[in-house]
Amino acid sequence: MKRQMICGICILTSLMTLGKPMDTFAAELNRENTVTTIDDTEELLTAGAGDLFLSSLTKVEYLEIARRAEGALWGYTHLGICNVEENNLNIRQEPDESGKLVGKLPKNAACEIVSSENGWAHITSGKVEGYVKEEYLLTGFDAKKKGEELASALAVATADGLNIREYPSTDAEIVTQVASGEALDIVEIQDDGWIRVYLDDEEVYVSSDYVEVKSDLETAITMTELLYGQGVSDVRVDICQYAKQFLGNPYVWGGTSLTNGADCSGFILSVFAKYGVSLPHSSRAQANMGTRINASELQPGDLVFYAKGGTVNHVALYIGGGQVIHASSPKTGIKISSYNYRTPYRMVRILQD
Numbered sequence: 001m002k003r004q005m006i007c008g009i010c011i012l013t014s015l016m017t018l019g020k021p022m023d024t025f026a027a028e029l030n031r032e033n034t035v036t037t038i039d040d041t042e043e044l045l046t047a048g049a050g051d052l053f054l055s056s057l058t059k060v061e062y063l064e065i066a067r068r069a070e071g072a073l074w075g076y077t078h079l080g081i082c083n084v085e086e087n088n089l090n091i092r093q094e095p096d097e098s099g100k101l102v103g104k105l106p107k108n109a110a111c112e113i114v115s116s117e118n119g120w121a122h123i124t125s126g127k128v129e130g131y132v133k134e135e136y137l138l139t140g141f142d143a144k145k146k147g148e149e150l151a152s153a154l155a156v157a158t159a160d161g162l163n164i165r166e167y168p169s170t171d172a173e174i175v176t177q178v179a180s181g182e183a184l185d186i187v188e189i190q191d192d193g194w195i196r197v198y199l200d201d202e203e204v205y206v207s208s209d210y211v212e213v214k215s216d217l218e219t220a221i222t223m224t225e226l227l228y229g230q231g232v233s234d235v236r237v238d239i240c241q242y243a244k245q246f247l248g249n250p251y252v253w254g255g256t257s258l259t260n261g262a263d264c265s266g267f268i269l270s271v272f273a274k275y276g277v278s279l280p281h282s283s284r285a286q287a288n289m290g291t292r293i294n295a296s297e298l299q300p301g302d303l304v305f306y307a308k309g310g311t312v313n314h315v316a317l318y319i320g321g322g323q324v325i326h327a328s329s330p331k332t333g334i335k336i337s338s339y340n341y342r343t344p345y346r347m348v349r350i351l352q353d
Contacts, residue, residue, distance in 0.1 A: 089106075150218075166204060
C-alpha cells in the first residue's frame, strides 16, 4: 500500500509540473490503480512522504484529490467483477469451502475487495460481506474495463409515486407510478427534460426533475433474499428456489426457455410447467387464472401482475420478503425486484395448497 501511494505521489508531482487541473490528478491517480484510503494518505503525509510535492500542493489539496479518486469506479476503491461462466459465485462467512453461505454474487456483479489471502478474497457487495475464491474475480484494469461494458445508466426515483408516462409530456397518460429509490434503466436522456427508460420490456418516460441519474453495477444477493420464513409449503419454497436458478438469464420476447431466453409470461409458464401446472403464454390471460388475493395474503409462489392503462402487461412470481422474480427487459433479463417496484395491478394464487 505504501509503495503504491509513493508511486501516486510521483504521478501527482509530474502532473503538477505539467500544470494539469486537480480533476485530472484524480483521474490519473485512479487510472494507475494508485488509489488508497484517506486514512493511509494522511498517515503517509504525516510521515513525510508528501514532502516531495507539498511545496506546490498543500495537504488539504492532496487529500481532496485522494477523496475524489477514492471510489471513482462506480463507488468502489478496489473493484472486483464476478467472472463465472454461469450460475452465481458463493459468498461464504469464512474463507473455506465448508464455510456458511451468506450470499450469492451473480455473474458480472461487482464487489469491493477488502483484502486477499491464500486464494480467498474478503469482499463486500450490496448488503453482503464474506469470502469468495479470488480466481473467479476480475480485478485491476480488467475489472475496470469490464465495468465500463456492464455499468447501467439508471434513473433513480427521488419522489415517492414517480409518474411514469407513455410520452414525454405532462399531458401524456400516466402508465403507473414507482416508489422513491426504485431504479429504472435509461434508454436515452433527452434535451427536453425527459428521460426515456425501460419499464420492464416497454420504453416509457420520466421527468428528469424527479430522478437522480447515476451509473451502477449489479451487486450480491443476500441469503435473506433467497430464503423464506416459516409456514410456507414445500411446493411453494421449491417453485421459488427453482425459479431463482435462472436469475440473470436473458429476456427474449415471445420466448419460453429458462436458459436461452423467455419473456415475462414465458418465464412464469415454464416455471409452473415443471410442477405440472399449465398456463397460457400471455400475462393478460394468466391474470384471469386461479384466485384473486390481496397484498396482505401474498405467499411465495403467488403471481403479481402489473398494468399499463388498465390493461395487464407484465407478470412476476412472488418469492417472499416483499420481492418478486421476473423476466424484466432485454437489458436486465431475469431479475429480483421489490413486489411494488411499480404499482401492482392484480395478485393471483395459482397454487391451491
